[in-house]
Amino acid sequence: MKKFHLKGLSVVAAVCTWITLSISGTGLAADTIKLGVAGAHSGDLASYGLPILKAAKLVVEDVNAKGGILGKQVEIIAEDDMCKPEIATNTATKLVSDGVTVVLGHVCSGATKAALDIYKDAKIVTMSASATSPDLTQSGKYPNFFRTIASDDAQAKLEVDFALNTLKLKKIAVLHDKGDYGKGLAEYAKGFIEKSGKGEVVFFEGITPGAVDYSAVVNKLKRSGAQAIIFGGYHPEASKLVAQMRKDKMKTIFISDDGVKIDTFIKLAGKYAEGVYATGPKDTSTNPMDKAVREAYKKAYGEDVGVFSINGYAAAQALLNAIQKAGSTNYDAIVKALRTDYVETPLGKIKFDDRGDAVGVGFSMYEVKNGKYVELK
Amino acid sequence: MEYFLELFMGGLTRGSIYALIALGYTMVYGIIELINFAHGEIYMIGAFTALITASVLAVMGVHQFAIMAIAMLAAIVYSSAYGFTVEKIAYKPLRHAPRLSPLISAIGMSIFLQNYVLLAQTSDFLPFPSLIPDFKFLEPYSNYLRPTELVILLTTAVVMVFLTLLIKFTKIGKAMRATAQDRTMAMLLGVNVNRVISTTFVIGSALAAIGGVLIASHIGQINFFIGFIAGIKAFTAAVLGGIGSIPGAVLGSFILGLTESFATGYVSSDYEDVFAFALLVLILIFRPGGLLGKSTTQKV
Incomplete structure (x- = not known):
């Protein structure tokens, strides 16, 4: 019984304090x-x-x-x-x-x-x-x-702006790894390219992560005549794609996202990583x-x-x-x-x-x- | 036409890799009717062995061809040893157990080996050196046939011929065929069945190791999980061709590789696996035993 009283009291006290605080807030x-x-x-x-x-x-x-x-x-x-x-x-x-x-x-x-x-x-x-x-x-x-x-699609926007405005490219292939992150980015990128009217998406496809090789996709890319690829996904697939493209002597520009902007990508793709573009959070440490x-x-x-x-x-x-x-x-x-x-x-x-x-x-x-x-x- | 040829060659290359792994599945199945799920891991271990050997040799400044040969040899020896040991530890004690037991044991072995490499090496992808050099003489044709693809195709062809000769014309080959037909009868006639089974595992593992090294140097990266994906595809190819049949495994692998390549090339890479497995289902509906397999009733 005593306990109940105490509890009741404290509630009353809390309410009082709250009211006082609110009043003083409004007062100021x-x-x-x-x-x-x-x-x-x-x-x-x-x-x-x-x-x-x-x-x-x-x-x-x-x-x-x-x-x-x-x-x-x-x-x-x-x-x-x-x-x-x-x-x-x-x-x-x-x-x-x-x-x-x-x-x-x-x-x-x-x-x-x-x-x-x-x-x-x-x-x-x-x-x-x-x-x-x-x-x-x-x-x-x-x-x-x-x-x-930055909004979720900011990377896609930056990639597309970079390809269309900075590099002045017209034909772009958009690839992704079928994952939430990669596919989401790729879809935004596709949307931005189509809306801009400055370039066209020559093809839009998902590749299977972990597949034995990507030679068929690479051949298709070559045939599509794409000047650049915007890839939504992570570094293992990106490095495989880049290496296979460069071994085929394709100079197609490769643009990707912060899933690729890590040093492991460079380690994996080795010399083939040179010239790859990737977006990443702005460096504010300076x-x-x-x-x-x-x-x-x-x-x-x-x-x-x-x-x-x-x-x-x-x-x-x-x-x-x-x-x-x-x-x-x-x-x-x-x-x-x-x-x-x-x-x-x-x-x-x-x-x-x-x-x-x-x-x-x-x-x-x-x-x-x-x-x-x-x-x- | 050139595009078709490119896709065709790409498909054949993929098929060759599948074939090298699928042979291991089908040979083991043919002899002890076990689906060796740890086989993909043997392939992965082969690639890792080659990577480690090649890295050490490269530091020592050995010539590229020597690196390629020694790394390949090391991978074959090491993987064979693994194949041999896995059979002795995980399957031999279960030889007379119900057929589900070795199957579970195989799955366990697969998980164990994957995690062992994960812990002993790394979970990250590792860069794999391109052991196969760029051949100058291929320049005019390199559009539709890359040097690595040529090497993979040739190696696979040589290995197939070698395997056929081994099975058709040697004593151990004859013993393998006898064991496959009827294990008890072969035993009664004095065939050392345990040795035959071990030999089968060793040969299968060696083939998988060759496949592992070739594909790793083709695509340039490996991790502990590559064996699982390649293993599943190779197993599919073996079933497609008729599991237990050696020519079937090769045929199934090429069909699977080409289907994937053409599906990607002419339709969309989104549907690569859809086409591959749709084909599998279709073939199994009309030929339940696979293309070249004997249709028998099986429990597992």
């Missing part, structure tokens, strides 16, 4: 700029959400120490969506009613999509550091959405800001940055910078600032395109030169 509304941070802060996907929240806190501390934005202090309102779409809508509604100016979130693509309609209606700029579903930006349905991470953020994070939390911390840091910076540049918390002004003004982040100098993808974030093209992958600038 006039003087602060509220940055909503939504994502998985508990549950099994918390390891994606928490590092973003922690990175955002670092940015906010930094900004507040320098006097805040538009003369106001920045306040973080964190809400947990556990990466579940059905919870995310509640989270979004709550953040909107709390009066947030902008939202950093959500973490998972599904939850982000569910929440976006609510933010859109409320005219709140939302920026994710981790949602990679291409649909979020490409559907054009969410003009309020931005992100500091950026001094990247290094500084990693150190500050470690100092503040006693752990290394999480998987999306750097993207989260950049997103918080971009959002706050846009408010500063816009000179107000007006939705249209913030959107305009995001699209026009570059901001210095650990990911490099970024701004956002019309659909909300960050320009200058994501993948770079690498080429094998003298047995090493070299980033093409």
